């Protein structure tokens with residue numbers, strides 16, 4: 001079997017969903033499991049709805065609900081066979097309207113927020129299942145809450161892979177064996193007592209990979225709006241080129257440091273069984289896209305030893321200087337305990353004998369982290385930073401790359417430099433405003449355009 005995951009823009013309007021049905025029709029013999037994201041903009045729209053409700057902005061909330069309904073109705077109108085699915089969606093929107101209107105300032109609990117966000121994927125999966133049936137393809141909907149068991153960390157739930165390995169084949173296998181296309185939602189799961197959870201933004205790629213591993217897929221296809229993993233984000237570097245191949249390790253590094261085309265955890269469940277990922281463009285299905293797997297040949301893109309450059313903005317950099325009386329060992333331990341205690345993920349770290357510089361992406365716990373770090377040492381916080389990562393297995397045996405990287409970044413100031421333990425990336429921090437230019441200069445240096 002194969003898993004075919006379609007991102008928000010690949011189910012974003014009726015023509016996109018019609019393209020999906022054609023793509024799936026061509027893959028029937030490979031027994032596809034279709035994993036869908038919410039229609040593009042809908043997860044943001046639902047978040048906005050929750051925010052308006054909490055602010056007591058009732059007219060704004062009503063407007064947002066009307067927008068959500070129109071968004072889905074427009075799509076349904078262009079797809080044969082989706083009237084009943086749209087009726088169900090409209091009914092759920094009505095119920096939501098009533099429940100929100102009944103309370104003056106409903107502040108949703110994290111669990112209620114996940115239940116709300118999950119609607120996006122639940123609605124799109126209904127439309128896609130109906131559209132497949134409408135196109136004459138036998139399809140059934142299987143709710144991810146039925147098999148993707150997670151813990152109860154709402155908003156960033158962690159999957160229970162053992163439970164999934166047991167349930168997914170039982171819940172999905174028989175339908176695939178009968179020749180039906182199974183449609184399910186990305187991004188969402190449920191706790192042992194059935195409460196809906198979400199895996200974090202962009203999590204549908206991760207769902208697809210988890211399911212691919214649990215079902216022993218021959219391949220996990222990620223259908224999106226670009227023709228694969230590219231030498232840089234084409235929104236920053238219009239001349240960026242598609243890579244034919246990348247290794248799991250390279251893809252993970254690039255995704256962690258900003259290549260949004262793939263969720264950073266996507267390759268993790270697939271590594272053990274060596275299941276490949278193929279990133280494909282739903283607007284250009286004949287393009288071979290990028291194959292990500294255990295091994296990747298070194299392509300010659302000009303004379304470049306690197307594969308791609310990633311960029312992630314909205315980063316906060318922290319520097320902590322140790323007080324003299326504390327030995328380096330105790331200092332590092334006390335320092336990292338702070339991040340552990342507050343469950344804050346650290347991305348880039350550079351250390352010297354007496355100080356540590358590091359970056360965090362999620363500033364929501366910054367006040368707590370700050371208070372505790374000030375007890376450990378002298379703290380400096382720099383906001384509006386960006387991480388840039390230059391990644392490629394070719395870095396392992398090409399001397400002098402760092403010098404080329406830092407020559408190309410000039411005159412921008414480079415703040416925290418780190419080379420990953422795997423030696424396939426050089427990562428550093430700049431001011432956010434300088435980031436895109438630095439990426440373009442690096443692209444010119446390494447790929448000539």
Ligand code: ADP
Pocket residue numbers: 006007008009010037202223224225226228229230231232233234235254258259260261262308309
């Ligand atoms: P989807 O909704 O299909 O999951 P995303 O918006 O999450 O799609 O990811 C696709 C986007 O990722 C592209 O439109 C592109 O702008 C961005 N992107 C960032 N870095 C890269 C890269 N190195 N290669 C390809 N796309 C990238």
Ligand code: ASP
Pocket residue numbers: 007008037038043044120186187200201202203204205
């Ligand atoms: N719809 C979710 C989001 O926008 C998950 C996804 O698209 O992968 O983050």
Ligand code: MG
Pocket residue numbers: 007202205260261262263
């Ligand atoms: Mg995505």
